[in-house]
Amino acid sequence: DAGVIQSPRHEVTEMGQEVTLRCKPISGHNSLFWYRQTMMRGLELLIYFNNNVPIDDSGMPEDRFSAKMPNASFSTLKIQPSEPRDSAVYFCASSPTGLLQPQHFGDGTRLSIL
Amino acid sequence: RKEVEQDPGPFNVPEGATVAFNCTYSNSASQSFFWYRQDCRKEPKLLMSVYSSGNEDGRFTAQLNRASQYISLLIRDSKLSDSATYLCVGNAGNMLTFGGGTRLMVKP
Numbered sequence: 001d002a003g004v005i006q007s008p009r010h011e012v013t014e015m016g017q018e019v020t021l022r023c024k025p026i027s028g029h030n031s032l033f034w035y036r037q038t039m040m041r042g043l044e045l046l047i048y049f050n051n052n053v054p055i056d057d058s059g060m061p062e063d064r065f066s067a068k069m070p071n072a073s074f075s076t077l078k079i080q081p082s083e084p085r086d087s088a089v090y091f092c093a094s095s096p097t098g099l100l101q102p103q104h105f106g107d108g109t110r111l112s113i114l
Numbered sequence: 115r116k117e118v119e120q121d122p123g124p125f126n127v128p129e130g131a132t133v134a135f136n137c138t139y140s141n142s143a144s145q146s147f148f149w150y151r152q153d154c155r156k157e158p159k160l161l162m163s164v165y166s167s168g169n170e171d172g173r174f175t176a177q178l179n180r181a182s183q184y185i186s187l188l189i190r191d192s193k194l195s196d197s198a199t200y201l202c203v204g205n206a207g208n209m210l211t212f213g214g215g216t217r218l219m220v221k222p
Contacts, residue, residue: 105157
């Protein structure tokens with residue numbers, strides 16, 4: 001069975017550029033999560049969706065970050081404009097019905113902003 | 115105070131040793147707990163759920179202590195391949211919260 005699929009795996013870009021990260025959750029999973037992981041701050045929840053609806057975006061660092069989930073099989077996380085401090089690994093995860101179900105993570109996108 | 119806290123380690127143990135990690139949680143109403151494993155430069159992967167009565171999966175045993183509000187992970191007969199970061203997870207309200215992880219290094 002296909003797991004959570006993220007793209008791209010790696011992204012290197014210059015500050016000020018727009019970055020779009022993509023995620024395809026596991027089919028049938030109703031909840032989708034975006035995380036950011038750094039050495040200093042660990043794994044941070046940015047935003048999560050339930051049935052394609054954003055439920056809590058309080059973890060989004062600032063207005064430069066936005067996320068959408070236009071349908072049950074696709075979500076994007078966008079950073080515009082990007083800054084060097086946004087460099088991190090960004091994970092997408094999904095879980096079946098119920099926010100307290102274990103989450104399944106994608107491989108992550110390793111983002112470097114120069 | 116963080117919702118879920120772990121000793122970051124590293125725990126350095128010889129192959130074959132038994133090692134245990136604890137993870138404390140602050141919300142006494144928490145009900146769902148898990149342990150995840152994360153290898154270097156990889157994604158977190160579910161290792162096991164933690165049940166109230168304790169549960170075992172091969173060399174791994176997870177336990178919940180509600181009175182002291184912590185969960186534990188015991189690894190017996192540790193292998194070199196057990197070297198990883200172990201993340202504990204508990205719910206804070208209707209959301210799962212990840213701890214910072216405990217790094218384990220198993221040496222030959």
